[in-house]
Amino acid sequence: MADRTYAYDPVGETGAPVNQQAYRMEAGQLWRQYVIAGIANIAIASTGYCMGWTSPVNLKLQQNGTDNPLEEPVTVDQEAWIGSLLTVGAIFGPFIGGFAASSIGRKWGLLSTSIPLFIGWILIATTKNVGMIYGGRIFWGLAIGMLFTISPMYCAEIATDDSRGALGSFLQAFITLGFLLVYSIGPYVSYAIVAYVGIIFTGVFVVGFFFMPESPFYHLKKGDRKSATESLAKIRGRSHEGVQAELDLMAADVSASMEKTATLADVFRGSNFKALYISCALVFFQQFSGINAVLFYMTNIFEAANSSLDSAVATIIIGAVQVAASLITPLVADRLGRRILLLISSCGAAIGLVLLGMFFILADNNNPVVEKMGFLPILSLVLFIVTYCWGLGPLPWAVMSELFSIEVKAVATPIATAFCWLLSFLVTRYFSAISLALGMGGSFFIFAGCCVVAFFFTLFLVPETKGKSFQEIQDILAGRTSSKTEKGLKQ
Structure with a gap:
């Protein structure tokens, strides 16, 4: 996909010289933004797995047997609360996510969602009573609320103007992948294995996304142009000089937005x-x-x-x-x-x-x-x-x-x-x-x-x-x- 060419003066708005000829000649590797957004959305796929968990697992919880970790089958009312408590956690998660995104950054905000995800899975995997399942679902909801706040923000900020819609649509695509995974394995494996797969899923996200860059917009908002340059160069697959024109546009947007708190x-x-x-x-x-x-x-x-x-x-x-x-x-x-x-x-x-x-x-x-x-x-x-x-x-x-x-x-x-x-x-x-x-x-x-x-x-x-x-x-x-x-x- 071709990137936009910015017809700006050789001197950017920050006063830094920009080699426009070098910029235009650098095609870059724009597929990188899709790979980075895909790795970020592994966490979204994990939430799809959490949200779809009730479909196969409720059948296990309704029965007496070795595959039900509870002492007795859940009631209709308990089943309704198991389904709805995830959304209760998700109501409060966005405010934690918004604070994390602005204070520690989009990258570390996304990584921090693994904490409630892991806690939720540990409660689910070791459950002895329905209260632990309630707690696990609430923690999953907190993570989902955080992710649905930070992930679209991160994907929009790393995308070029002509690919932002595609990266923004990754959320729905990846969440359905999570649904499909739990639908496919849930009916055919034990309660415990469903939980262990969820833990592994979250771990894969943490390991993969740890090596991804921070949003250049966040670095610019913090006044760190050097880190923003390194981040954007990694995302676009260009040299530091080759991203300066685009960085000037980003800096202008950030500068206009930072005129007031x-x-x-x-x-x-x-x-x-x-x-x-x-x-x-x-x-x-x-x-x-x-x-x-x-x-x-x-x-x-x-x-x-x-x-x-x-x-x-x-x-x-x-x-x-x-x-x-x-x-x-x-x-x-x-x-x-x-x-x-x-x-x-x-x-x-x-x-x-x-x-x-x-x-x-x-x-x-x-x-x-x-x-x-x-x-x-x-x-x-x-x-x-x-x-x-x-x-x-x-x-x-x-x-x-x-x-x-x-x-x-x-x-x-x-x-x-x-x-x-x-x-x-x-x-x-x-x-x-x-x-x-x-x-x-x-x-x-x-x-x-x-x-x-x-x-x-x-x-x-x-x-x-x-x-x-x-x-x-x-x-x-x-x-x-x-x-x-x-x-x-x-x-």
């Missing part, structure tokens, strides 16, 4: 507030698309279709579909743009949910046509999951990492992330009660309505960030003409 009140002013409500709206639509409810009731959907597939095999197939669909977004996010993918995603998800809702309403009313529509729930399920993974799943995180200005990112991102996990807790904990009151069909129609609203919200209010620098995005949010655009018009 951001406070919580700043998040609710001007373009920062616009970025906040767009980010919060997108994560609202993500959660109220009903993804957790659909995944939770996946077995019921297959049973409704009278599928002969074993539920474990069916879950693996759906996990594979998620992975395949999620791998498409990084390939097209910087070609098609964020808005078009969100529009396609919300439209496709709405159609899938309407079809699901219609099937369950007909089934609840014992309509004879249901016997001839056994294919419909599986078709609508695949349509929903595929289109969700194209946009509503990954892009709220990618767009969030782009919209917030540098000075408020560490303050604002945790707010939007915590809001997301609060919504996730509400959906996970109370969907069963709502579906009993309204019926499965009515519940899916509500989710479909949210997807329709998401379509029009994206159409009229979400800005396109494809190929834009951080400063250009801030200009768009503020409603002013970008300095780069003005320069291009004059030329």
Whole structure:
């Protein structure tokens, strides 16, 4: 992938000479940013493994036998708390993550997430009672909240403008890999082995990411241009001289953002507030698309279709579909743009949910046509999951990492992330009660309505960030003409 050529003066904004000819001749190794982001997202894959853990393990906990570490099977209420307590931890994790990202850096903030992950796995592996499982799930949630705050931030800051969408979409792709792994091995190995694999997974991330560079934006924010140069050179695969022009652009963005220290009140002013409500709206639509409810009731959907597939095999197939669909977004996010993918995603998800809702309403009313529509729930399920993974799943995180200005990112991102996990807790904990009151069909129609609203919200209010620098995005949010655009018009 070719990098952008910056037509700047031979002397950068910092006064440091820049050899533009040498810069243009250095093609660099831009694949490095994908490798670095991939290693960073091993932790995200680990969280997918944690989140999907309940699918195979709940069956073990419901039984009496040697594979249940508890003295007796869990109750329905205990099972509900096991599922939802992870999201409780994730509500508080973003604030720890935001503090870590601004105080010790993006790299060490990411590495620090391994602490609650390891603690959680140790509690799970050595559990003697359901309270230890509760504790393990809460610690996992803390790590997930931290990772969903820091990882998109880190990936956005190491990416070139024309690859930021792809790297931002890694989160959804890697989390589905974690789901697929636990779906694939969980039903066929013991409770203890599932836990040991989770510990190894976290260890692989720590060892691999330890050797990765810090975000150059963080170094510049700390006034350390030398370290920023070394970091960017490693990320781009260029010499120190060859990254100076790009570093000047980064330094200009950081300099503009450092004119004042951001406070919580700043998040609710001007373009920062616009970025906040767009980010919060997108994560609202993500959660109220009903993804957790659909995944939770996946077995019921297959049973409704009278599928002969074993539920474990069916879950693996759906996990594979998620992975395949999620791998498409990084390939097209910087070609098609964020808005078009969100529009396609919300439209496709709405159609899938309407079809699901219609099937369950007909089934609840014992309509004879249901016997001839056994294919419909599986078709609508695949349509929903595929289109969700194209946009509503990954892009709220990618767009969030782009919209917030540098000075408020560490303050604002945790707010939007915590809001997301609060919504996730509400959906996970109370969907069963709502579906009993309204019926499965009515519940899916509500989710479909949210997807329709998401379509029009994206159409009229979400800005396109494809190929834009951080400063250009801030200009768009503020409603002013970008300095780069003005320069291009004059030329």
